[in-house]
Amino acid sequence: MFxxxxxxxxxxxxxRILGVVHNLYKPVPGRFKDYIAIPxxxxxxxxxxxxxxxxxxxxxxxxxxxxxxxxxxxGIAAHWLYKAGQTSHPIAEGSHARAxxxxxxxxxxxxxxxxxxxFIEHVKNDLFPDDIYVFTPKGDIMELPQxxxxxxxxxxxxxxxxxxxxxxxxxRHLAPLSTRLESGQTLEIITAPGARPNxxxxxxxxxxxxxxxIRHALKHQQQTEAVMLGRRLLNKALAPFDTSLEExxxxxxxxxxxxxxxxxxxxxxxxxxxxxxMTHVVARRLVDAAHGDNYEQQNAGEGSRAVVISGSEGMVIxxxxxxxxxxxxxxxxHLSVGKGLVVHRAECKNVTDKNxxxxxxxxxxxxxxxxxxxxxxxxxxxSRRGLVAELAGLVTDADANIERIGIEERDAHLSTVxxxxxxKGRVHLARIIKRIRNLPSVSKITRLAN
Numbered sequence: 234m235f236x237x238x239x240x241x242x243x244x245x246x247x248x249r250i251l252g253v254v255h256n257l258y259k260p261v262p263g264r265f266k267d268y269i270a271i272p273x274x275x276x277x278x279x280x281x282x283x284x285x286x287x288x289x290x291x292x293x294x295x296x297x298x299x300x301x302x303x304x305x306x307x308g309i310a311a312h313w314l315y316k317a318g319q320t321s322h323p324i325a326e327g328s329h330a331r332a333x334x335x336x337x338x339x340x341x342x343x344x345x346x347x348x349x350x351x352f353i354e355h356v357k358n359d360l361f362p363d364d365i366y367v368f369t370p371k372g373d374i375m376e377l378p379q380x381x382x383x384x385x386x387x388x389x390x391x392x393x394x395x396x397x398x399x400x401x402x403x404x405r406h407l408a409p410l411s412t413r414l415e416s417g418q419t420l421e422i423i424t425a426p427g428a429r430p431n432x433x434x435x436x437x438x439x440x441x442x443x444x445x446x447i448r449h450a451l452k453h454q455q456q457t458e459a460v461m462l463g464r465r466l467l468n469k470a471l472a473p474f475d476t477s478l479e480e481x482x483x484x485x486x487x488x489x490x491x492x493x494x495x496x497x498x499x500x501x502x503x504x505x506x507x508x509x510x511m512t513h514v515v516a517r518r519l520v521d522a523a524h525g526d527n528y529e530q531q532n533a534g535e536g537s538r539a540v541v542i543s544g545s546e547g548m549v550i551x552x553x554x555x556x557x558x559x560x561x562x563x564x565x566x567h568l569s570v571g572k573g574l575v576v577h578r579a580e581c582k583n584v585t586d587k588n589x590x591x592x593x594x595x596x597x598x599x600x601x602x603x604x605x606x607x608x609x610x611x612x613x614x615x616s617r618r619g620l621v622a623e624l625a626g627l628v629t630d631a632d633a634n635i636e637r638i639g640i641e642e643r644d645a646h647l648s649t650v651x652x653x654x655x656x657k658g659r660v661h662l663a664r665i666i667k668r669i670r671n672l673p674s675v676s677k678i679t680r681l682a683n
Contacts, residue, residue: 258284388443459506470516543599561659605655609681615674
């Protein structure tokens with residue numbers, strides 16, 4: 234391939250020269266790029282075209298002004314080279330502004346990146362993109378790498394837009410947040426004040442800014458929720474000593490923090506909420522710091538008070554997939570290192586086999602729960618046409634959702650249906666099971682655990 238770069242005085246000349254070279258040789262379809270009208274994120278501007286030369290030899294031509302050439306060679310330093318000269322031009326000035334915005338974005342990524350390797354990964358994505366161009370509802374053009382999704386677009390507009398994103402319209406039609414974007418689409422992001430980023434977003438975002446912002450938001454969210462859970466667990470552990478964290482003097486806390494080698498109350502509570510420290514050990518150390526060693530417990534019955542959960546605590550309280558606990562089930566919590574409190578059904582084998590009572594907590598369900606919980610059912614049913622549709626209709630009529638369904642054929646006449654539902658609680662599940670059991674072809678229905 235032959236390569237030519239044509240440097241001229243102004244933007245109008247760039248487009249006239251493009252017409253001349255297209256008259257000399259036929260252009261290769263799909264190889265023309267107009268980076269003057271739509272500059273790259275780092276400020277680069279030029280016209281690129283590929284031509285069919287003599288004897289079929291391809292010719293690549295780049296056409297740009299002197300300011301654009303300086304920008305390509307010197308980057309944002311070109312801004313100071315031309316700032317005081319007579320060659321200032323609105324397009325060139327806009328190019329410098331975009332370059333400065335790009336460098337500002339790099340600095341923001343560096344602050345949020347966990348380490349240098351993560352930062353390099355982010356920068357590589359920005360340096361070598363295959364670009365697409367989409368529009369905001371007001372007609373502004375946004376540049377994104379090939380394969381970018383709705384979430385990438387939201388974070389490109391603004392970090393707060395990405396963090397509060399709940400839905401999207403592409404060309405005025407609702408679309409999933411994981412939709413891969415194509416050039417020319419118009420996007421409208423729908424936000425909600427209380428919305429938060431989802432961990433699953435990291436599986437499909439492509440831009441460095443989106444990935445960095447999601448990780449930063451999730452880390453902050455987990456830290457806040459871990460502090461809240463740690464406070465609840467510590468106060469429960471302090472209850473047998475007839476005290477609470479709020480009642481302890483600041484001097485007592487400082488003395489205990491020094492013994493526990495923590496810098497602040499927040500960092501101690503975070504480590505408790507994440508399961509990195511044992512609450513009964515910390516509680517004993519706080520009581521000893523307040524009353525001296527060998528302080529005797531009082532009101533031992535207070536220690537049996539359960540921790541109340543509502544299902545909306547966030548990332549530091551999770552529900553075990555082995556037994557799928559529901560509101561109304563007797564439940565216990567197991568404090569798992571780095572994960573926080575994992576809720577199991579009281580009869581779950583994964584908990585009852587553990588000989589570590591210090592990590593187990595008695596739990597109670599809140600009276601006000603407005604969440605859906607997954608539950609797994611196994612149904613032995615007679616094989617026939619329309620079976621799945623009939624089961625889906627029964628579940629829908631009972632105000633529940635099917636998350637997953639699978640059918641195993643045991644023989645020519647009998648099938649086993651594995652059904653995962655989202656329900657409000659144990660009473661709601663009982664109502665659904667009763668409806669399914671009333672089907673004449675159902676021989677057995679079982680709620681799965683372990």
